[in-house]
Amino acid sequence: MRVVFAGTPEVALPALDAIVASDHELVGIVTRPDAPSGRGRKLVASPVAQRGEELGVPVLKPDHPREPEFQAALRELRPDCCPVVAYGALLPQSALDIPEHGWINLHFSCLPAWRGAAPVQHSIWAGDEVTGATTFRIVKAMDAGPMFGVMTERIRDTDTAGDLLGRLAEGGAGLLVQTLDGIEDGSLVTREQQEEGVSMAPKILVEDARVDWSEPAVAVDRRIRACTPFPGAWSLFEGERIKIGAVSIEEASLPPGEIEVGKNHVLVGTGSQAVRLGEVKAFGKKQMAAADWARGVRLASGARLGV
Known part of the structure; x- marks a missing residue:
């Protein structure tokens, strides 16, 4: 054809x-x-x-x-x-x-x-x-x-x-x-879509991609993965927007948005278990491992994301 x-x-x-x-x-x-x-x-x-x-x-x-x-x-x-x-x-x-x-x-x-x-x-x-x-x-x-x-x-x-x-x-x-x-x-015959099971998938806006740390860890993980790479999941840190890469769910527990900094990891609390940050991109900076970002901004445990 x-x-x-x-x-x-x-x-x-x-x-x-x-x-x-x-x-x-x-x-x-x-x-x-x-x-x-x-x-x-x-x-x-x-x-x-x-x-x-x-x-x-x-x-x-x-x-x-x-x-x-x-x-x-x-x-x-x-x-x-x-x-x-x-x-x-x-x-x-x-x-x-x-x-x-x-x-x-x-x-x-x-x-x-x-x-x-x-x-x-x-x-x-x-x-x-x-x-x-x-x-x-x-x-x-x-x-x-x-x-x-x-x-x-x-x-x-x-x-x-x-x-x-x-x-x-x-x-x-x-x-x-x-x-x-x-x-x-001529071998293909069309079939009409079923009336049941219809769901809508509107465009995801930047505001939709803001991480809500009060949600359970599973929901936080899904939102971040769904918004990667576009429009990019994000949160606030000290009033500035940072992009959040894929996370992994940990057994630890922290208050929603609270940060725990280790030598080679950064954990953030959610509405259930904490999540380990993968990569972070601060405004005007390159994307980097969360631990490197934490060292660069001299991040201490007890700081918070989302505010």
Whole structure:
């Protein structure tokens, strides 16, 4: 089939590369416009746009896919199908109607669970044991279209959102190509999503990532892993924000937010057991081991996080 791939961030690259290596013909790419990046705030093309330029295929960067100019350019590419991975913009019906076989999304959850922008983060935060990826035809309602295929993936106890998303991106790439193959040869039949079991996964904001040390250690651990690497879990120390890396749960007990400093460790109290800090990033500093951070700020036991 002639396909136009839609995606923006790095997590979409495994699927794009898998399509390039398949028997399908990549005739174009749709991605978000160049965005400011770095200290100089220079405009930088998305990872998907950069890969498209390397491949030498047309790259479309509409401000919004409802633009008539974009839709005219898409029609000129004559796609049979538009596979999508983390594109980042809502598609109007007029755009959805252009390819004969529609727009096929690779979504990183087992639908109907965790519809929305942050399914991987929410699955970790909720303590799910298993998640996965689903291919489905995009319809007007968010992530509610009929499904083609599903893969599953166990969530490990130490998984951050970045770890899990990386595995799902790799495994989901194969699922997306298999879905395109099945659509082309007519062997795939869609099935509607169940009415029961729907859960929503809205975007996680910076304020959501603030660690609440009064929560049990398990909840603290899940929040931190769900928010790593983005937007980054954080807490206050002496009135300044510091980012908190993955933690491990200890048998010790301390009041919520209270710090215990050892030679090679830093413990923080929660609503249950204490947690051992892994890495810390203070404002304007590099990320470092918690013990090194503690020595640098001359941290003493009895100090507190969160105030």
